[in-house]
Amino acid sequence: MSGLNINNVSMTFELPNGGSVEALKNINLSVQKGELVSVLGPSGCGKTTLLNILAGFLAPTDGIIELNGEIVKKPSSERGMVFQQGALFEWMNVSKNIGFGPKMKGTPQVEIDAKVTELLGIVGLQDFADKMIYEMSGGMQQRVALARCLANDPDVILMDEPLGALDALTREKMQSLVLDIWKKTGKTIILITHSVEEALLLGERLIVMAPRPGRIHKEYKLPFAELGVGADLREVKRHKKFGTTRDEILNMIWNMEEEIMGRAES
Amino acid sequence: MIFSITPIPASLSEFFWFNTPDGGEVASLLSTTLWMVLGIFVIFTIYMIFSAFSWVIHKLFIDGRNKANGYTSLKTVTFGDESAVEANRFASVASVVAIFFFWGLATGSSLLGPIQLPAPFLGKTSFEYTAINSYGDTDKGTVNLLVHTFDDKPILEKASNIATGFARDSAIKVRERRTALLSAKKIGAKETDGFKIIEINGLPIKPNQIVNFGNGEVLLTSKGSMQIRPYDGMTMEALYLPAPEDVWKSFLKLNKEGYTNVGLWENVFWSLIRVVLGFTLGCLFGIPLGFAMGLSNWFRGWFDPIVEFMRPVPPLALIPLIIIWFGIGEQGKISLLFLAALWIMTIAARAGVSGVNISKVHAAYSLGASKRQLLMKVILPNSLPEIFTGARVAMGVCWGTVVAAELVAAEKGAGKMIIAASKFQLTDIVIIGIIIIGIIGFAIEVLMRKAENRLIPWKGRG
Numbered sequence: 038m039s040g041l042n043i044n045n046v047s048m049t050f051e052l053p054n055g056g057s058v059e060a061l062k063n064i065n066l067s068v069q070k071g072e073l074v075s076v077l078g079p080s081g082c083g084k085t086t087l088l089n090i091l092a093g094f095l096a097p098t099d100g101i102i103e104l105n106g107e108i109v110k111k112p113s114s115e116r117g118m119v120f121q122q123g124a125l126f127e128w129m130n131v132s133k134n135i136g137f138g139p140k141m142k143g144t145p146q147v148e149i150d151a152k153v154t155e156l157l158g159i160v161g162l163q164d165f166a167d168k169m170i171y172e173m174s175g176g177m178q179q180r181v182a183l184a185r186c187l188a189n190d191p192d193v194i195l196m197d198e199p200l201g202a203l204d205a206l207t208r209e210k211m212q213s214l215v216l217d218i219w220k221k222t223g224k225t226i227i228l229i230t231h232s233v234e235e236a237l238l239l240g241e242r243l244i245v246m247a248p249r250p251g252r253i254h255k256e257y258k259l260p261f262a263e264l265g266v267g268a269d270l271r272e273v274k275r276h277k278k279f280g281t282t283r284d285e286i287l288n289m290i291w292n293m294e295e296e297i298m299g300r301a302e303s
Numbered sequence: 304m305i306f307s308i309t310p311i312p313a314s315l316s317e318f319f320w321f322n323t324p325d326g327g328e329v330a331s332l333l334s335t336t337l338w339m340v341l342g343i344f345v346i347f348t349i350y351m352i353f354s355a356f357s358w359v360i361h362k363l364f365i366d367g368r369n370k371a372n373g374y375t376s377l378k379t380v381t382f383g384d385e386s387a388v389e390a391n392r393f394a395s396v397a398s399v400v401a402i403f404f405f406w407g408l409a410t411g412s413s414l415l416g417p418i419q420l421p422a423p424f425l426g427k428t429s430f431e432y433t434a435i436n437s438y439g440d441t442d443k444g445t446v447n448l449l450v451h452t453f454d455d456k457p458i459l460e461k462a463s464n465i466a467t468g469f470a471r472d473s474a475i476k477v478r479e480r481r482t483a484l485l486s487a488k489k490i491g492a493k494e495t496d497g498f499k500i501i502e503i504n505g506l507p508i509k510p511n512q513i514v515n516f517g518n519g520e521v522l523l524t525s526k527g528s529m530q531i532r533p534y535d536g537m538t539m540e541a542l543y544l545p546a547p548e549d550v551w552k553s554f555l556k557l558n559k560e561g562y563t564n565v566g567l568w569e570n571v572f573w574s575l576i577r578v579v580l581g582f583t584l585g586c587l588f589g590i591p592l593g594f595a596m597g598l599s600n601w602f603r604g605w606f607d608p609i610v611e612f613m614r615p616v617p618p619l620a621l622i623p624l625i626i627i628w629f630g631i632g633e634q635g636k637i638s639l640l641f642l643a644a645l646w647i648m649t650i651a652a653r654a655g656v657s658g659v660n661i662s663k664v665h666a667a668y669s670l671g672a673s674k675r676q677l678l679m680k681v682i683l684p685n686s687l688p689e690i691f692t693g694a695r696v697a698m699g700v701c702w703g704t705v706v707a708a709e710l711v712a713a714e715k716g717a718g719k720m721i722i723a724a725s726k727f728q729l730t731d732i733v734i735i736g737i738i739i740i741g742i743i744g745f746a747i748e749v750l751m752r753k754a755e756n757r758l759i760p761w762k763g764r765g
């Protein structure tokens with residue numbers, strides 16, 4: 038069976054004070070190859086936990102994850118990660134960062150160089166090959182992070198709020214870049230975000246999660262990612278359906294948070 | 304008694320044999336400390352007066368001329384903005400000049416030309432004394448005093464002794480800043496009972512009183528002798544603090560001839576090589592140890608007790624044990640420095656591992672790195688800033704420790720040189736040694752910082 042299958046995954050954290058948190062409960066989801074899935078939900082609903090399980094950094098307390106028929110047990114280069122920030126290697130320049138994955142596998146340097154040059158072009162950093170990471174802006178750093186992940190040619194790319202630390206304008210540009218890359222490479226991408234607009238723009242499928250216990254609340258199939266490829270994202274946002282879906286989801290999350298606060302108060 | 308110390312319960316005192324401190328001892332300790340507070344305050348005040356004086360000069364003549372420019376000069380809020388405060392170069396230079404000035408002043412340095420504190424009296428002087436005998440007769444005699452320097456060994460002219468009465472003339476030589484005792488017997492009490500000195504230069508004196516005779520003072524002891532103290536000036540004796548120019552001369556001589564057949568730089572070289580070897584050994588073992596502790600439960604548990612125990616033990620406290628074990632040879636000193644560096648480097652490397660952002664580790668594994676690759680390509684470079692900070696501290700501690708160890712036991716080395724010189728009261732060599740030790744310690748720090756900036760340009764910019 039190809040694609041990514043999440044079967045009945047639950048995650049319960051035991052707390053030091055004896056209590057426990059049900060971060061995830063009975064999550065079921067299958068993602069086809071080449072799909073772009075965005076995951077949205079209020080803070081604390083288990084998005085990061087889910088991604089960490091997919092990446093193989095955490096073992097779920099229950100359930101299994103399968104990728105192309107194999108059970109996920111530990112991190113591997115077939116599941117690439119893009120973090121919000123701080124995951125680049127400051128002691129290497131841009132090229133070395135991007136070439137890190139192939140290098141670890143022992144790929145010949147000539148091939149690495151060719152790959153790096155290609156990726157620098159894709160993310161628009163041709164002129165920054167020799168720059169050090171600390172010399173670059175946050176947006177450029179995320180471009181490097183994307184390129185570094187792509188260099189390994191992973192089956193799935195997992196992104197945990199990759200654009201969360203960027204300013205609004207840079208973020209818009211990066212959203213276009215993510216769509217471009219998705220279209221060009223045909224990768225399966227699972228992207229976590231806090232922003233409803235981003236989730237609408239960057240999700241063929243949008244999963245809304247609810248907290249306590251963390252679960253899938255609702256799923257949407259959306260046309261905007263397809264529309265947004267190579268187009269002006271602001272144009273896409275003016276779409277009527279975009280507005281109505283956004284309001285619907287905002288309301289949904291608003292209510293979830295109200296409910297959480299109500300529960301916390303009582 | 305200032306303090307009443309509560310008695311220790313019987314059961315405890317049986318276990319701890321402990322002499323309750325005597326209230327008097329503690330009180331005297333406290334009063335000494337209080338006096339020191341006063342002394343430090345006075346010294347500090349004098350130094351700050353000098354600083355204020357320099358500040359005025361700076362304001363009047365220098366500050367106005369070079370107009371400040373750059374971003375900082377446009378800041379209107381500087382008081383409280385630490386980044387806007389930078390060392391005033393003029394103040395730094397002036398403060399060093401001030402130290403040399405005070406040094407010169409205190410030692411009567413010729414460098415200061417006419418600016419001199421009163422020097423001790425040197426040369427010939429005399430005073431007249433009046434004595435009385437048991438018959439009530441009075442008579443006058445003269446005391447001729449020759450005050451000479453430490454190096455001079457003058458021959459004393461005999462007193463002319465034209466005086467005819469029972470109060471004889473007397474001639475006496477005395478070293479500057481010392482006192483001479485002239486007993487009543489020596490000057491005339493031989494044939495007369497009841498000989499008593501009653502006046503010095505016409506001024507009345509009684510036992511335990513002091514009378515000034517111009518170039519010094521006379522204290523009449525309770526036994527009727529004269530304790531003569533020529534004026535000893537306000538400068539310090541070279542034994543305590545030689546003048547800067549004398550230290551410089553000694554430095555040139557030391558540089559050329561060495562001391563006790565060991566060249567100055569040879570001494571410094573030996574200290575340095577010990578530090579380098581001990582430090583290198585410490586890094587060689589400490590860094591892997593720290594990594595092991597940061598990466599494995601077992602090693603963390605295994606080494607935690609010893610590291611946590613050894614960390615607060617100052618290396619100097621190990622010197623006696625090291626001498627008992629290894630004697631005074633090189634092995635002991637290198638071991639000591641190794642131990643001094645080891646724990647610091649271990650803790651630095653461990654901190655380096657714990658400082659690795661978990662995202663970096665996750666990213667590396669997701670990119671297909673093995674454990675070994677993770678260690679070499681991610682954890683090691685990522686811990687370099689911490690390791691370097693540790694290395695800087697370790698170098699400083701090693702330098703301090705080597706000097707102290709050499710004070711105790713060594714044949715060559717900077718510490719050995721100053722302790723040997725101190726035994727012969729060669730203060731100039733001691734001071735040169737201290738200055739060189741300070742300069743080298745500072746140079747080590749500067750070099751380490753330079754290396755750090757070059758090798759870890761990403762430090763603090765992660």
Ligand SMILES: Nc1ncnc2c1ncn2[C@@H]1O[C@H](COP(=O)(O)OP(=O)(O)O)[C@@H](O)[C@H]1O
Nearest residue numbers: 050051058060079080081082083084085086087
């Ligand atoms: N290591 C952990 N130990 C205990 N609780 C955790 C741990 N990691 C996450 N949690 C809890 O699990 C829930 C989900 O966290 P997370 O996945 O980080 O949420 P999100 O990324 O959606 O904001 C939260 O309530 C959080 O407090």
Ligand SMILES: [Mg+2]
Nearest residue numbers: 084085086197
């Ligand atoms: Mg999160």
